[in-house]
Amino acid sequence: MLGRDGSPGRPALPREGLNGRSIPRAVRPPSVSGLGLDSERARHHLVDQLVVAHRLHDALAAAMREFPRHRFVDPGLASRAYEDVALPIGHQQTISRPSTVAMMLDRLVRFMSLEKRGRSRVLEIGTGCGYQAGLLSRLFGEVYSLERVKDLHLAAKRNLRGLKCFNLRMVFADGQEGLAAAAPFDAIIASACGELVPQPWMEQLAPGGILLTPVTSGSTQVLRQFVRLALDQFETTTLDEVRFVPLLQGTR
Numbered sequence: 001m002l003g004r005d006g007s008p009g010r011p012a013l014p015r016e017g018l019n020g021r022s023i024p025r026a027v028r029p030p031s032v033s034g035l036g037l038d039s040e041r042a043r044h045h046l047v048d049q050l051v052v053a054h055r056l057h058d059a060l061a062a063a064m065r066e067f068p069r070h071r072f073v074d075p076g077l078a079s080r081a082y083e084d085v086a087l088p089i090g091h092q093q094t095i096s097r098p099s100t101v102a103m104m105l106d107r108l109v110r111f112m113s114l115e116k117r118g119r120s121r122v123l124e125i126g127t128g129c130g131y132q133a134g135l136l137s138r139l140f141g142e143v144y145s146l147e148r149v150k151d152l153h154l155a156a157k158r159n160l161r162g163l164k165c166f167n168l169r170m171v172f173a174d175g176q177e178g179l180a181a182a183a184p185f186d187a188i189i190a191s192a193c194g195e196l197v198p199q200p201w202m203e204q205l206a207p208g209g210i211l212l213t214p215v216t217s218g219s220t221q222v223l224r225q226f227v228r229l230a231l232d233q234f235e236t237t238t239l240d241e242v243r244f245v246p247l248l249q250g251t252r
């Protein structure tokens with residue numbers, strides 16, 4: 001379930017993911033030897049496995065089949081881009097594992113009708129290398145993504161160049177403040193885990209909106225879902241155990 005490591009000659013990979021819901025090791029795709037047809041085949045193989053394991057919504061599966069994850073990782077790790085693992089992206093951060101991204105985005109996609117998705121406004125906290133931000137832009141109307149590390153914010157912009165994400169705005173900022181200027185949001189999704197859910201996220205959620213975020217729970221982390229039923233009424237659901245990088249303060 002966690003990032004694979006340890007086989008001789010391979011770098012140790014960061015740990016992140018959903019307890020017990022990853023793709024079984026035996027059916028993980030083979031490594032990619034080139035970045036053309038091979039990577040496309042490996043990507044389809046990975047998405048096939050995710051569709052079976054998580055019954056992904058068709059729109060999400062289509063976006064994941066199209067989106068070139070290998071372009072978001074270091075060229076030295078591109079051959080592993082279609083394994084279900086988190087990979088390092090520098091600055092002690094990771095690109096989330098595909099099954100984690102899939103499970104969270106599936107929840108958001110199913111939460112809204114197609115028509116609502118088209119005119120929705122979504123906020124992501126933790127752009128990282130920009131992979132999930134790009135997928136969000138394929139699925140929702142207007143997407144904002146915040147990143148606190150300047151180098152990663154700039155790298156994400158480079159990675160997404162040419163991928164036609166015209167409805168995506170990436171902002172270099174401390175995501176704990178949310179983005180009041182673009183609020184309210186129909187969905188907020190956090191890719192970094194704090195002890196508490198920052199108040200601005202709750203405030204910037206539209207009535208009827210959904211917030212998905214990891215939170216620390218004792219020595220582990222859980223994914224928590226908040227649905228804003230009314231101005232001062234939230235429905236809270238605790239979902240799977242997860243593993244994300246920490247939500248940190250300030251910018252750098």
Ligand code: SAH
Nearest residue numbers: 095096126128131132148174175192247248
């Ligand atoms: N969404 C990414 C996941 C990146 S990892 C993907 O597609 O794989 C999480 C990211 O959250 C890191 O880049 C980290 O720098 C960022 N982060 C942590 N605390 C943050 C904060 N307070 N504001 C904005 N970004 C933050």
